[in-house]
Structures are given as C-alpha cells and as structure tokens.
Amino acid sequence: MLPACISPELQYAISCEVRNGLFCEGQKTLSPWLFYDEEGSALFERITELPEYYPTRTERALFERHGAAIIATAAGKQRLSVLELGAGTATKTGILLEDVVRRQGSVRYIPVDVSASALDEARISLERRLPGVHVHPMVRNYVLDPLDRPMVDGRLLALYIGSSVGNFSPEEARAILRNLASILRPGDALLLGTDMIKDEETLLAAYNDAAGVTAEFNRNVLRRLNREMGADFDLAAFRHIATWNPHESRIEMHLQALRRQAIHFPSLGTIECEAGETLHTENSYKFTTQSLRDLFADTGFRAEKQWRDDRNWFSVTLARLLPD
Structure with missing residues (x-):
C-alpha cells in the first residue's frame, strides 16, 4: 500500500511518533493524537453518545x-x-x-x-x-x-x-x-x-463499550498508519484492551497482538510483535x-x-x- 498524500510536516510528525514509539526497546507506544484522522474523529463522536461513556x-x-x-x-x-x-x-x-x-x-x-x-x-x-x-x-x-x-x-x-x-x-x-x-x-x-x-466498574465500562465502538476507534490508529505510512498491520490480529491502573490513577488502552507478527514500514523498516505483546495507545488520567x-x-x-x-x-x- 502506498502512503496517503499528506503534508510533509504531518508525514514527518507521524514518522517521528512511529520511530520513537514502535522502534524502541520495551513497551511499544503510539501517541493519542494519532487517533484523530477523519475516521477516528467520527468514531470518537460516536463514543461520546454511548450509554457507558x-x-x-x-x-x-x-x-x-x-x-x-x-x-x-x-x-x-x-x-x-x-x-x-x-x-x-x-x-x-x-x-x-x-x-x-x-x-x-x-x-x-x-x-x-x-x-x-x-x-x-x-x-x-x-x-x-x-x-x-x-x-x-x-x-x-x-x-x-x-x-x-x-x-x-x-x-x-x-x-x-x-x-x-x-x-x-x-x-x-x-x-x-x-x-x-x-x-x-x-x-x-x-x-x-x-x-x-x-469506581473501577464505571471507569472500565466507559472505555470498553458493549457495541465495540471504542475497540474500533483504538484499532483505527493502525488503519491510519497503513494508509499514511504504508505499513501492513493486520487489524484483525490485534484486540482492544482497557485496564485500570490504580497506582497511576489512569485508564490504559492497549492493542494486543493475537499472534507473532512482523509489520513493515517502507520508510523505517520492520518491527516484530510477539503473541500477547501490546501497543500502548492511550492513557486517560483521572x-x-x-x-x-x-x-x-x-x-x-x-x-x-x-x-x-x-x-x-x-x-x-x-x-x-x-x-x-
């Protein structure tokens, strides 16, 4: 897949986020601002209307x-x-x-x-x-x-x-x-x-809705990287996880790899994800x-x-x- 036509400034900013967050030792991360392309923004508007949110x-x-x-x-x-x-x-x-x-x-x-x-x-x-x-x-x-x-x-x-x-x-x-x-x-x-x-039950429900809209919102960041960076994430190979971290007073959202896989970025190289490894995509501090x-x-x-x-x-x- 060829990268989408986006501005050089945005392309550079996304590339830096990917390089710093995914091509690293330890926990792989993605910045939450990457959620908000056109589709991500629309999905978030749907989230705000959910009964759990x-x-x-x-x-x-x-x-x-x-x-x-x-x-x-x-x-x-x-x-x-x-x-x-x-x-x-x-x-x-x-x-x-x-x-x-x-x-x-x-x-x-x-x-x-x-x-x-x-x-x-x-x-x-x-x-x-x-x-x-x-x-x-x-x-x-x-x-x-x-x-x-x-x-x-x-x-x-x-x-x-x-x-x-x-x-x-x-x-x-x-x-x-x-x-x-x-x-x-x-x-x-x-x-x-x-x-x-x-209470933890209310917090967790708000970030793991029954309709799966938040899960789709979370996975959309991979879709964006496929489109704008030419990556080859298989969205079906990642599942959405939301957990409460009481020590940091925050909800954490992750994407967990369901199998071992390699993801290629044409301009950056290849990363590997082990089965069960997560990409940490968002915190929501309370x-x-x-x-x-x-x-x-x-x-x-x-x-x-x-x-x-x-x-x-x-x-x-x-x-x-x-x-x-």
Missing part, C-alpha cells in the same frame, strides 16, 4: 446548568473571545458559545484541532445554528506546535474540556498548560474539564481534588471557581494566571 453527557449537563455563570465569571465586565484546544466538532462548546452570544451579541471562536474535517463540521454547524458565532479554525497539533495568541478584543477564554488533559502524562499535561499560559494575558481565563476518580490543585499550581494558574455534578464524577474549573 459518561464524561461527555456529564460535562454537557454542567454547561447547560452553569453555562451563564461560567461565562459571566470568565468575562467580568469585558468582551469575551473563546479559543478551544482539541475542539473536534465542538458539539458541547456550542452551549457555552450560545451563552456568550446571549450576553454580548456575537463572539469570535477559535477552535484548534489536528482534524481539518472536524473543524469544518464545527464551523458549518455553529455558524448555521448560532449566527452570532464567528468561527476562525486553526488546524494545528497543539501538543507539538507552539500556540499563537489570536487577535481579540477584551478577554480570552481558553477551553480545554472533555478531560482531554487526562490523555497525557502529568509532565506532558503540564507542558501543554504552560504553553497555553504563555499566550494568555492578565484577566484571561482557562476553563478545564477533568474526569474524577470513581483526578482528585489534590491532584487537580497541584496541576494548576505547577502551571501558573489559580482555580477561581469550580462546578461539579451531584455525584462528583466530573469537574469544570475556571482558573486564571497567577500574578508574576
């Missing part, structure tokens, strides 16, 4: 209940613009944007994502449904690339919702928030959505009150106000930069 509907309910208060707290007496990391199709974000439009008539919205197709869908949907929302998409890998401050009037509210911060190691999460802090100014705010620790407090302190933010659901399953926190 509580994070999306719980966070959505918080926005529906407290959206006006969130926006009023973020804006104060100034005009507000909104930037979002990992926006995807911005389905939940529309709730908050509607509150901004209701408050000030219109809003400049800058969604940042690696998936151009998801951003196109977000722009078309939001501008059709909310005429006061002016969407300025930014196709960018916010994990690897530096951020630029958009041209805005008044305050900027940065959204990092959906507990996306939990997909990264504590060190990576802190680097992302520090990178974000570097483009914020006094008075700007961060709205961070985080999934909290809860937070406590203390670990969330530490995350803000270590990245230069101070929590100003927090909203949680009645079961304390999910937290939405508005934070601002600490003074120099």
